[in-house]
Amino acid sequence: MEQIAGRPNALTDKEFHYCPGCTHGIVHRLVAEVIDELGVQEEAIGVAPVGCAVLAYEYFDVDMHEAAHGRAPAVATGVKRVHPDKVVFTYQGDGDFASIGTAESVHAASRGEEITAIFINNAIYGMTGGQMAPTTLEGQKTTTSPYGRDVDHAGHPIKMSEMLATLEGAAYVARVSVDSPKNIKKAKKAIKKAFEVQLAGEGFALVEVLSTCPTNWGLSPLEAIDWLQENMLPYYPLGEIKSKEEDK
Amino acid sequence: MSEKVLMKGNEAIAEAAIRANCKHFFGYPITPQNELPAYMARKLPKIDGGVFLQAESEVAAINMVYGAAGAGARVMTSSSSPGISLKAEGISYIAGAELPAVIVNIVRGGPGLGGIQPAQSDYFQATKGMAHGDFKLVVLAPSSVQEAVDLTMEAFDIADRYRNPVMVIGDGIIGQMMEPVEFKDIGADDLPEKDWITDGAKGREKNVINSLHLQPEDLEEHNWKLDRKYKEIKKNEVKYETENMEDAEIAIVAYGTTARIAKTAIKEARAEGIKVGLIRPITLFPFPEEVINQAADQVDSFLTVEMSTGQMVEDVRLAVNGKKPVEFYGRTGGMIPSPAEIVEQLKEVRG
Numbered sequence A: 001m002e003q004i005a006g007r008p009n010a011l012t013d014k015e016f017h018y019c020p021g022c023t024h025g026i027v028h029r030l031v032a033e034v035i036d037e038l039g040v041q042e043e044a045i046g047v048a049p050v051g052c053a054v055l056a057y058e059y060f061d062v063d064m065h066e067a068a069h070g071r072a073p074a075v076a077t078g079v080k081r082v083h084p085d086k087v088v089f090t091y092q093g094d095g096d097f098a099s100i101g102t103a104e105s106v107h108a109a110s111r112g113e114e115i116t117a118i119f120i121n122n123a124i125y126g127m128t129g130g131q132m133a134p135t136t137l138e139g140q141k142t143t144t145s146p147y148g149r150d151v152d153h154a155g156h157p158i159k160m161s162e163m164l165a166t167l168e169g170a171a172y173v174a175r176v177s178v179d180s181p182k183n184i185k186k187a188k189k190a191i192k193k194a195f196e197v198q199l200a201g202e203g204f205a206l207v208e209v210l211s212t213c214p215t216n217w218g219l220s221p222l223e224a225i226d227w228l229q230e231n232m233l234p235y236y237p238l239g240e241i242k243s244k245e246e247d248k
Numbered sequence B: 001m002s003e004k005v006l007m008k009g010n011e012a013i014a015e016a017a018i019r020a021n022c023k024h025f026f027g028y029p030i031t032p033q034n035e036l037p038a039y040m041a042r043k044l045p046k047i048d049g050g051v052f053l054q055a056e057s058e059v060a061a062i063n064m065v066y067g068a069a070g071a072g073a074r075v076m077t078s079s080s081s082p083g084i085s086l087k088a089e090g091i092s093y094i095a096g097a098e099l100p101a102v103i104v105n106i107v108r109g110g111p112g113l114g115g116i117q118p119a120q121s122d123y124f125q126a127t128k129g130m131a132h133g134d135f136k137l138v139v140l141a142p143s144s145v146q147e148a149v150d151l152t153m154e155a156f157d158i159a160d161r162y163r164n165p166v167m168v169i170g171d172g173i174i175g176q177m178m179e180p181v182e183f184k185d186i187g188a189d190d191l192p193e194k195d196w197i198t199d200g201a202k203g204r205e206k207n208v209i210n211s212l213h214l215q216p217e218d219l220e221e222h223n224w225k226l227d228r229k230y231k232e233i234k235k236n237e238v239k240y241e242t243e244n245m246e247d248a249e250i251a252i253v254a255y256g257t258t259a260r261i262a263k264t265a266i267k268e269a270r271a272e273g274i275k276v277g278l279i280r281p282i283t284l285f286p287f288p289e290e291v292i293n294q295a296a297d298q299v300d301s302f303l304t305v306e307m308s309t310g311q312m313v314e315d316v317r318l319a320v321n322g323k324k325p326v327e328f329y330g331r332t333g334g335m336i337p338s339p340a341e342i343v344e345q346l347k348e349v350r351g
C-alpha cells in the first residue's frame, strides 16, 4: 500500500479499531489529509454513522456528531443550516447511506444541501457481522443471503451514485476505489473536489468509495483486494459521474 | 409593550418560540398542527439567521433538530401523534446526547392512523414509553392558548438549563382555539453557557455530540447522571393548578383541554351541592404527585378525567398510593367529555 508519512492533523492519535486490511482506515486518512490541505480543520464538523465507522468521532480531530443509523445526512443538514459557513461532512457505510437512510440521502442531495458525503461501499454490513447490504452483488454470499444474493428475491444491488447524480441538487458525484496506490490517489482527488464543491457553495457532493471488508468477506486482505477488483469494479464503474465543471 | 392579540393556539405556540429566540424549525406536515409550521415558514425566513425547513419525514426532521441543537441553536419541531412515534428514535438520541430541543405534540386519536380529532392518548408515550433507554422528557401541558405561549417560551429555558428535550403537549382544541394572548418577556438570564456545541473547533479541543457508551460501566454512570438530572427536575419544575380544593370531598384530576371542561362541570356540580375541586397537572413529567398525595388526606375520592381510555390515571393512583379510591372517566378516539357527563360521574362517585 501507499507509504504515507506522518499523521494528518485532522486525525487524533487514537489507534483505529478496524480489522487488518480494512480500507476504512485509508479513507479516514484521505479525508483528514484533504481537511488539512484545505486548511479547514477548525471549520469542519463531521457526522459519524452507525456501522464499523461509528467511532469515527474519536478519529477525526474536528467537531463531531454521532448520528443514528442512516440519519447522518439529516443531522448534517441541521448542523449546516445553523452554521452555513462551516464545512460539514458525513462518513457512512452502505447500510447506513443506501438502506436505512436512503430517504435522508436522497433528500439531502435533492435539496442541494451543501454538505460532503463520504459513502463507503463494501458490499456488506460489517459491524453486525456480514449481512446482505443493498450493495451486495448478485450471487454474493452473506449471512442473510447464504445461497448467494438472488436478485429475483432480494432485488439488484443499488447504484446510489448513478441514482443521486440524476438529482438537480447533487453538484458533484464520483465513485472511487482504494484498491491500488493509483486509485487511492484518484480517490483523494475526488474527496478534495467534494469538499471544494461545498466550499464553493455549489450543492451536495458525494464520493462513493469501493472498499474491502476482509473479515466478513471471509478473505485475506490481499484476496479481498482481488475480489473487489474482479467483482465490484465491473458492476460499480469508477469515475466522476457528475461534475459541474464537466457540464460546462 | 405587550398587548393582547387574538391568536390560534398553533400559531401562538410558533410565535412564542420565535419570541424565545428559536430561529430553527424542522417539521413534516400532519393534521391538526399544520398552522404551526406554516406560521414558521412565513416568519422565520424574515428573521436574520432564521431557518424553516420542511423535512422529508418526521424521522429526518427530528434528526435535523439533533444536528441543529448540537450545533448550538434553539430549535423546535412540531407534529401530531403518528409523527411523534416516528420521531421517537431521534428523541432518544437527543436525550442521550443531552441536547436541548423543544418538541410540540398536538395530539390526535390513535392507535395507528387513528383520527384527527383531539385526544390525550399519548400520555404514556410522552411521560414513559417514548423510546428506548433510560430517559425522560420534560412534558408541559397547557390548557389555554395563553398558557401554551408561556410554557413554550419556558420550554426553551428548561431545555437549555437541563440540556434535555422538552415536549409541549396539547390537543387539537388547544391548537385550533382562538384566544387573546400576551407575549411576556419571561426568558431566564441565568442559563448555563453552551460550551459543548459543534461550531468548528477553533482554538479549543474538539466537541463531540454523542450517545454511544460502549463500556457498560460508562453507560451506567451516564444513565445515573441522567437520573440525577431528572430528580433535580422533579425537585424544581413541578407545576400544577388547584381550584375549589379548600372544602372539596372529591378531587377531579385532569389536564389540558379536559381540565377546562372539568372546571365547567365543577361549577354545575357545586350548584347541586357536590363539593368537588380540581387538581390540574401542568407538568406531566415531573408529575405533581405530592399535591395529589396530600389531597388524599382530605378528599373522600378522586375522579380522573381524560380523553383516553385511562393513562394519567395510573400516575394518580401511584400518587394516591391506596389512601383513597381513584375513579376514572374517559372519552377517546376524538370524542370530548361534556360537563354534564362529568357531573353524572361525580354523582356516581359520591354514591
Ligand SMILES: Cc1ncc(C[n+]2csc(CCOP(=O)(O)OP(=O)(O)O)c2C)c(N)n1
Binding pocket: A050, A051, A052, A053, A069, A092, A093, A094, A095, A096, A097, A120, A122, A124, A125, A126, A127, A128, A133
Ligand atoms: C435503527 C438501527 N437498526 C439497526 C442497527 C444495527 N446496525 C448497526 S450497524 C448496521 C449496518 C452497518 O453496515 P454498513 O452501514 O454497511 O457499515 P459497515 O459496518 O459495513 O461499515 C446495522 C444494521 C442499529 N444500530 N440501529
Ligand code: SF4
Binding pocket: A017, A018, A019, A021, A022, A023, A024, A052, A122, A126, A127, A212, A213, A214, A215, A216
Ligand atoms: S468488519 Fe469489515 S468493515 Fe468492519 S472493520 Fe472489519 S474489515 Fe472493516
